[in-house]
Amino acid sequence: MLQADLLANAVVAGILLGGFYAATAVGLAIVFGQLDIVNIAHPAFIIVGAYVAWILNSRYGFDPVLAGVAAAPLFFAAGALLYRIYYLAFERTGQESLSGLAFFFGVMFIIEVSLLLAYGVDYRLVQTGYAESKWSLGFVDFPLRMLVPFAVSLALTVGIAQYLSRTFMGRAIQAVAQDRLALQLMGANPVRVKQWAFGLGVATAAVAGALLIVIQPVEPSVGRQFIGRAFAIVVLGGMGSMRGMFVAALILGVVESLVSTFVGPSWSPAVAFGVLALTLAIRPAGLFGR
Amino acid sequence: MRLQRFLTAALAALAFAALPASGAEPAGKPIKIGFSMALTGGLAGAGKAALIAMEIWRDDVNKAGGLLGRPVELVYYDDATQPANVPGIYTKLLDVDKVDLVVSSYGTNEIAPAMPIVMRKKLVFPSLFGLAVNDEFKYDRYFQIMPAGPEPKTDWSKGFFELAAAQKPKPKTVAIVAADAEFALNAAAGARANAKKMGFSIVYDKSYPPSTTDFTPVVRAIQATNPDIVFVASYPPDSVGMVKAAHEVGLKCKMFGGGMVGLQYAAIQKNLGPLLDGIINYDFWVPETTLNFPGVRDFLAKYQAAAVGKGVDPLGHYLPPYAYAYLQVVGEAITGTKSLDQGKLAAYMHSHTFDTVIGKVKFGKNGEWATSRVLEVQFRDVQPNDLEQFAGPGKRVVLYPREWRSAEIDYPYKK
Numbered sequence: 196m197l198q199a200d201l202l203a204n205a206v207v208a209g210i211l212l213g214g215f216y217a218a219t220a221v222g223l224a225i226v227f228g229q230l231d232i233v234n235i236a237h238p239a240f241i242i243v244g245a246y247v248a249w250i251l252n253s254r255y256g257f258d259p260v261l262a263g264v265a266a267a268p269l270f271f272a273a274g275a276l277l278y279r280i281y282y283l284a285f286e287r288t289g290q291e292s293l294s295g296l297a298f299f300f301g302v303m304f305i306i307e308v309s310l311l312l313a314y315g316v317d318y319r320l321v322q323t324g325y326a327e328s329k330w331s332l333g334f335v336d337f338p339l340r341m342l343v344p345f346a347v348s349l350a351l352t353v354g355i356a357q358y359l360s361r362t363f364m365g366r367a368i369q370a371v372a373q374d375r376l377a378l379q380l381m382g383a384n385p386v387r388v389k390q391w392a393f394g395l396g397v398a399t400a401a402v403a404g405a406l407l408i409v410i411q412p413v414e415p416s417v418g419r420q421f422i423g424r425a426f427a428i429v430v431l432g433g434m435g436s437m438r439g440m441f442v443a444a445l446i447l448g449v450v451e452s453l454v455s456t457f458v459g460p461s462w463s464p465a466v467a468f469g470v471l472a473l474t475l476a477i478r479p480a481g482l483f484g485r
Numbered sequence: 486m487r488l489q490r491f492l493t494a495a496l497a498a499l500a501f502a503a504l505p506a507s508g509a510e511p512a513g514k515p516i517k518i519g520f521s522m523a524l525t526g527g528l529a530g531a532g533k534a535a536l537i538a539m540e541i542w543r544d545d546v547n548k549a550g551g552l553l554g555r556p557v558e559l560v561y562y563d564d565a566t567q568p569a570n571v572p573g574i575y576t577k578l579l580d581v582d583k584v585d586l587v588v589s590s591y592g593t594n595e596i597a598p599a600m601p602i603v604m605r606k607k608l609v610f611p612s613l614f615g616l617a618v619n620d621e622f623k624y625d626r627y628f629q630i631m632p633a634g635p636e637p638k639t640d641w642s643k644g645f646f647e648l649a650a651a652q653k654p655k656p657k658t659v660a661i662v663a664a665d666a667e668f669a670l671n672a673a674a675g676a677r678a679n680a681k682k683m684g685f686s687i688v689y690d691k692s693y694p695p696s697t698t699d700f701t702p703v704v705r706a707i708q709a710t711n712p713d714i715v716f717v718a719s720y721p722p723d724s725v726g727m728v729k730a731a732h733e734v735g736l737k738c739k740m741f742g743g744g745m746v747g748l749q750y751a752a753i754q755k756n757l758g759p760l761l762d763g764i765i766n767y768d769f770w771v772p773e774t775t776l777n778f779p780g781v782r783d784f785l786a787k788y789q790a791a792a793v794g795k796g797v798d799p800l801g802h803y804l805p806p807y808a809y810a811y812l813q814v815v816g817e818a819i820t821g822t823k824s825l826d827q828g829k830l831a832a833y834m835h836s837h838t839f840d841t842v843i844g845k846v847k848f849g850k851n852g853e854w855a856t857s858r859v860l861e862v863q864f865r866d867v868q869p870n871d872l873e874q875f876a877g878p879g880k881r882v883v884l885y886p887r888e889w890r891s892a893e894i895d896y897p898y899k900k
Binding site: 215 | 524525526527529530532533566662665691692693695697698699701702703705709721722725726729730732733734747750752753756760795796797798
């Protein structure tokens with residue numbers, strides 16, 4: 196028999212988990228969803244974000260989430276630089292599909308090995324005042340370890356969506372995704388716009404990394420487990436739609452949580468990705484794709 | 486009187502001459518010991534710590550004159566925690582580097598892929614922390630340093646369930662949850678067998694994928710079955726998630742723990758702090774007075790000095806003493822047989838008891854320890870954010886086996 200408290204808690208846990216998944220996918224929704232760049236190194240940047248949060252937390256007592264936000268401009272600069280290299284080496288010569296993919300694979304390995312050489316292989320964790328607390332509403336629990344990442348992720352997604360729809364540069368990013376030539380004819384530099392967008396995507400990894408280390412311990416190679424899930428969320432949401440990405444992340448989180456609670460955790464990825472396959476069969480452009 | 490003095494001097498001179506070349510510079514062609522090791526990837530934390538311990542052994546041996554008067558050299562490659570890399574590495578070690586002996590990488594998943602090559606060449610294969618690897622291969626030159634015991638799958642969790650069975654009133658129901666990976670599934674199979682053997686009813690028995698981020702749904706599902714005992718076989722990030730989720734959900738059970746890898750690591754212990762209190766989990770060495778084996782403190786002092794700045798476990802209680810010990814076994818066998826002949830070494834290792842930093846080691850017929858020494862330890866009175874507390878006794882008391890016990894069980898887990 197289905198227990199109401201178990202069901203309610205499973206749904207809430209899924210929503211909170213989905214919120215965190217959205218943080219790992221929001222950058223990809225810009226870079227992969229809007230710009231069509233398969234940045235497979237995005238989860239590696241998330242791990243760098245986690246290490247930055249760990250360093251600032253363990254050495255200076257910074258809150259990890261604030262540390263992630265503070266580090267975002269540096270990530271933006273690193274992302275912009277990375278795009279410039281990618282553009283000069285691959286995109287300009289039209290070799291971005293396969294060579295570009297190999298390039299980002301390489302970047303991922305370089306990041307992992309650099310972290311390993313600089314900080315070793317031990318698990319890194321952070322101390323926060325809230326990670327061991329929870330709020331309760333009736334029989335439903337909201338562990339702050341998951342609630343804080345959910346809230347930050349929601350704010351990040353809303354912020355990015357507003358930026359893309361209300362600012363000049365945001366609209367330019369959407370324009371370059373739709374018709375690069377038309378943007379060029381209007382006098383805008385598509386390369387510069389894409390560079391800005393790529394930087395923005397990588398900047399979100401700083402925040403996502405900080406959220407990750409609040410939830411679980413981190414070591415250099417742990418990012419790989421998010422590659423498939425983050426790309427799946429972007430595709431399910433409808434390539435580039437922020438609203439779609441967030442809803443897709445929530446669906447994945449809730450499905451995983453429900454299956455984990457009522458069927459068995461080993462089935463949760465299979466069922467979650469089954470939902471992805473089914474959705475794409477019905478709506479090939481994704482939930483909010485056009 | 487003069488004769489007595491002369492005899493004493495002569496005996497002393499003879500005794501000195503009879504001493505092995507201790508302290509003398511080793512000379513000649515080095516004895517090469519080859520292995521793959523997880524220096525990057527998921528098991529790198531343990532792999533790098535193991536390598537530090539192995540290098541300490543090499544330096545200690547070479548300082549003491551080497552083996553058979555020859556220096557010892559370690560030849561190793563990073564297997565990146567990828568089992569697929571392991572066969573190629575051992576082929577290279579044997580065919581290109583021409584190593585004299587091989588030992589294993591760390592962990593079940595990295596040991597098993599080397600077995601076919603090692604068996605084909607009939608090599609002695611001392612192994613580092615593989616659970617029940619030889620159950621499938623039944624190789625008579627395999628020697629496992631992890632003290633799981635002659636029936637590793639069940640011996641691994643036997644202590645946990647024996648402790649549970651000894652409580653009054655005896656708990657009745659058990660939940661078993663394990664990661665979908667080789668070691669954890671083996672541990673869960675053993676737990677299942679022990680639970681049935683000791684008359685517990687299994688009310689939850691599931692595995693979870695390694696990519697699981699949030700464990701609250703798992704713990705809630707376990708809680709819904711209202712088990713008396715919860716046995717968890719998990720890897721480090723999952724163990725942290727599981728302990729935090731148990732705290733958040735308010736898991737009510739009488740015993741919690743069992744096979745959680747990671748709770749032995751200092752960084753994780755420091756982070757979880759008081760959340761660990763009451764958990765009963767396996768371990769292999771803790772700084773309790775009952776486990777103060779000769780040489781272990783000296784070894785740990787060297788390890789802790791060498792570990793500074795290398796990003797590995799700073800205390801090194803879990804794996805490093807065993808990584809040192811499995812090479813001690815190799816060294817003692819070479820010295821004892823005065824040979825590098827694989828057959829002689831294997832026969833010696835089967836027939837002798839070895840004195841190591843982790844105590845006396847005696848291998849059984851299948852290459853596992855003749856008698857299990859999987860410890861069940863309980864976390865007690867853990868303070869928040871304090872690493873140093875774990876360096877001394879009292880925080881992880883030994884409950885099982887009786888021979889090494891340092892405290893009585895604090896039962897139940899949540900009062």
